[in-house]
Amino acid sequence: MKLTPRAALWIARPAVALLVLALWIAYVTLWSIPAYVLPHPLDVLERLAGQLWSGDILPHIWATIREAGLGFLLGSTMAVLIGTAISRSRFVEDVLRPYIITTQTTPLVALAPLFLVWFGFGILPKVLIAAIICFFPLLVNVMVGLRSVNPTERRLFQSLKASAWQMFIRLEVPSALPYVFAGLRITVVLSVIGSVVGEFVGAHAGLGYLAVTSGGNLDTELLFVAVLLLMTLGLTFYLLVLETERRVLFWR
């Protein structure tokens, strides 16, 4: 029987996951690995189901969703506003460019302890870390996107006596949108990482907090549950952005 490439893909993809799981199970069973080193995947799933059923884990999930979501919204909004403002002037952009690039190469998560000192153990420092980690990559994409208008498009608009505002709203903004969404796809995932980093440093709730505390208790099963949920969360956020992009950039 001949498979279409598409069908082959749909078989091969889950096969990779099954292979990894099989190796995992084989390893922990054959070598009798203790659960605090590496738990059996089925035990992890059982623990996850139990946690969801009892509802014990829900506040943690909700805390991380809130921190990452708010951080993402805040960071993205700031990036779009400030990126747009900066790109209005070539001079300002040229002045600030080296600083922006420097900031991109700085591991901003290292600021997390400082935020703890400034803003305490509540939600605010997590939101800010998530926001700041989202801010710079998107800022760069907004600026590049607004500059992506090609010279002939500009000539066309000039020849039609377009005002600066028309040029911006009818040409530059739509041209920038693909770049903005490419940035959002990256930053939405970063926002989850940012909130987890914030929780690592000091928190009372959240999946990152859960991972740290369960790791400290050698409750590796629960640690895996937290990581699994974080993965799911990141993926869900990513798919939400992707779906929004598909609708907004209908012409692509």
Place this chain on the structure above:
Amino acid sequence: MKMDEMATHSAPSRAGPAIEISGLTLDYAAVDRMITALSGFELSIARGEFVSVIGPSGCGKSTLLSVIGGLLRPSVGEVRIDKAPVTGPSEKLGFVFQDPVLLPWRTVLENVLLPAQLRSGSARDYVERGLQLLQTVGLQGFERNYPKELSGGMRQRVAIARALLLDPEVLLMDEPFGALDAITRERMAYELLRIWQGTDKTVVFVTHSIAEAILLSDRVVAMSGRPGRVVAECRIDLPRPRGLRSHEDARFLAVSRELHRLLMHSEENRA
């Protein structure tokens, strides 16, 4: 000069010049020096005339169109359209570029309506005309399609319809068929003739195809390499309407040979 002999045939009698270019010089600053793109350029174009500007790459043909269109200010000299000096872009002019520059997020019709929308905020009053123009350029039924669904030739037709929307007196065409394959290109030339013949528009058409220039034009202006000047003007008195058979006309061949020789010659002088 031989060219002058060819130019003795009388022009179709039309009203006074639509475009007058006098003493036009344009310098611009490159990275390390000043470059003179055009130098002492003189040209007068009659209302309703189809003039092609031909010359080697980098001779300032496109720059010339930008100056006529008010997108660039000349360093010296001036351009007058209907006796009024050009000081900036004007609705009397419609541009068609080599790249059709359609906005991919707009439908074909929305792209055609862009000039009206930019002018008055709303294109509602122009929908009828937009549809009519799409019919003229042979794109009825494609109003709601997006540019990515169109071929290169069709996109350029949309660009022509867009340039005609506000009913400009002058069409400025900057190698509009330069990016098309040879067959589509020739077809588009015939299409353009058909569209133009139904109007009273003055056309300034930049190209580097000698055959295309002769086929389309009432007059061909040959330019030298940088700085661009007029090196020859050649009136094309092939009968209209023109078509495939125009290529076989002895006059077509004679003018073609002459222009060819001239352009090659001016290149040699430059080198």
